[in-house]
Amino acid sequence: MEFDLLWLLALPVFFIFGWVAARIDLNSLLKESRALPKSYFAGLNFLLNEKPDQAVEALIEASNMDPETVELRFALGSLFRRRGETDRAIRVHQNLVERDGLDAEQRLNALSELGQDYLKAGLLDRAEEIFLKLRETAREEEAKGHLLEIYQQEKEWAKAIAVAESLPNHADHVWQVEVAQFHCELAASEILHDQLTEAEAHLAAAIEVNRKCVRATILQGDLASKVGAGETAIGHWKRVEQINPAYLALVARKLLDGYTAMGRSEQALTLLHGFLEQHPSLDLLDAVFQAELENAGPKPAYELVRDELRRNPTLLGLDKLLQAQLMDVSPEKREDLVLVKNLIHTHTRRVARYRCDGCGFKARQFYWRCPGCGGWETYPPRRTEEFDLAP
Ligand SMILES: [Zn+2]
Numbered sequence: 001m002e003f004d005l006l007w008l009l010a011l012p013v014f015f016i017f018g019w020v021a022a023r024i025d026l027n028s029l030l031k032e033s034r035a036l037p038k039s040y041f042a043g044l045n046f047l048l049n050e051k052p053d054q055a056v057e058a059l060i061e062a063s064n065m066d067p068e069t070v071e072l073r074f075a076l077g078s079l080f081r082r083r084g085e086t087d088r089a090i091r092v093h094q095n096l097v098e099r100d101g102l103d104a105e106q107r108l109n110a111l112s113e114l115g116q117d118y119l120k121a122g123l124l125d126r127a128e129e130i131f132l133k134l135r136e137t138a139r140e141e142e143a144k145g146h147l148l149e150i151y152q153q154e155k156e157w158a159k160a161i162a163v164a165e166s167l168p169n170h171a172d173h174v175w176q177v178e179v180a181q182f183h184c185e186l187a188a189s190e191i192l193h194d195q196l197t198e199a200e201a202h203l204a205a206a207i208e209v210n211r212k213c214v215r216a217t218i219l220q221g222d223l224a225s226k227v228g229a230g231e232t233a234i235g236h237w238k239r240v241e242q243i244n245p246a247y248l249a250l251v252a253r254k255l256l257d258g259y260t261a262m263g264r265s266e267q268a269l270t271l272l273h274g275f276l277e278q279h280p281s282l283d284l285l286d287a288v289f290q291a292e293l294e295n296a297g298p299k300p301a302y303e304l305v306r307d308e309l310r311r312n313p314t315l316l317g318l319d320k321l322l323q324a325q326l327m328d329v330s331p332e333k334r335e336d337l338v339l340v341k342n343l344i345h346t347h348t349r350r351v352a353r354y355r356c357d358g359c360g361f362k363a364r365q366f367y368w369r370c371p372g373c374g375g376w377e378t379y380p381p382r383r384t385e386e387f388d389l390a391p
Pocket of ligand 1: 370
């Protein structure tokens with residue numbers, strides 16, 4: 001009983017404490033707001049009324065008068081960049097860079113933000129210039145990350161290799177896959193321009209940095225094939241099965257052509273059938289189907305897809321089956337079959353795409369680098385229908 005009474009007496013005391021505390025806060029707030037220049041409120045007002053240009057001018061004026069508002073300008077600048085209004089972000093950050101009285105940390109921050117604005121706006125030369133400057137500072141690692149992005153966009157692979165190799169290997173991101181891909185990009189263009197010695201060196205470098213680089217192995221085969229070393233080329237392409245059989249469809253056509261050039265297409269068919277048996281995939285089925293069609297005719301091609309369709313019932317398989325049937329059908333049944341085939345085909349167009357593991361971007365074509373998120377080897381060479389069927 002006595003205890004409760006004590007609490008009752010204490011209540012007004014707490015109330016008075018609360019009132020005093022609130023008044024102190026209110027007073028300091030009022031004092032602070034009087035200290036802020038008028039243009040600051042004008043700026044906020046413009047911002048709230050969706051007049052961003054006037055807001056930028058007013059807030060820049062406010063922060064010229066009051067150094068306390070520098071942080072506000074940083075916030076405003078990154079807000080504009082996030083909204084894709086890069087020209088406004090550039091104006092805000094440019095103004096910060098040129099302003100006197102920033103401490104060293106703030107100046108680096110302003111430069112870095114401006115560089116990111118240029119990068120987002122696609123002004124890669126200007127962005128590069130800024131990040132090259134920042135490479136000599138405490139922001140070195142961050143600057144290198146942006147430079148790597150710039151060089152990839154510009155397809156400056158040699159520069160990208162140099163930057164990536166100077167980055168520390170973080171536990172969450174190892175650069176071997178990317179560096180090997182940069183070497184492959186160089187090699188692919190060198191093979192195209194008959195600079196074969198250079199290409200050979202780049203492919204060796206790719207495999208040295210990433211022994212499991214499928215693309216380098218495929219390109220080694222292409223290079224051998226270009227100088228007429230058919231047997232060596234086949235050896236390289238066949239190695240894809242050991243490295244990563246998911247990519248076998250990418251070499252199926254090359255193997256067939258390689259063997260056919262040496263008059264051994266039978267051997268190619270046996271090999272491809274074995275691949276399909278061991279590592280079934282829609283792209284591989286497509287390649288083997290074409291190979292059968294060209295070498296053995298419509299009947300074996302039809303039997304191949306029929307057996308495969310029993311094993312893995314897919315729309316894309318059915319599409320192939322109808323294609324094979326159409327080649328050997330009586331004129332009166334043909335019309336119906338064409339109708340069904342066209343109907344199926346419109347559906348298969350949707351499920352016959354590749355999908356990026358990183359961002360989900362879908363494309364009809366296979367890419368080593370995702371056009372959506374820029375990730376390397378994020379496209380498994382499997383059609384979306386195969387993912388949807390997977391348990
Ligand atoms: Zn992606």
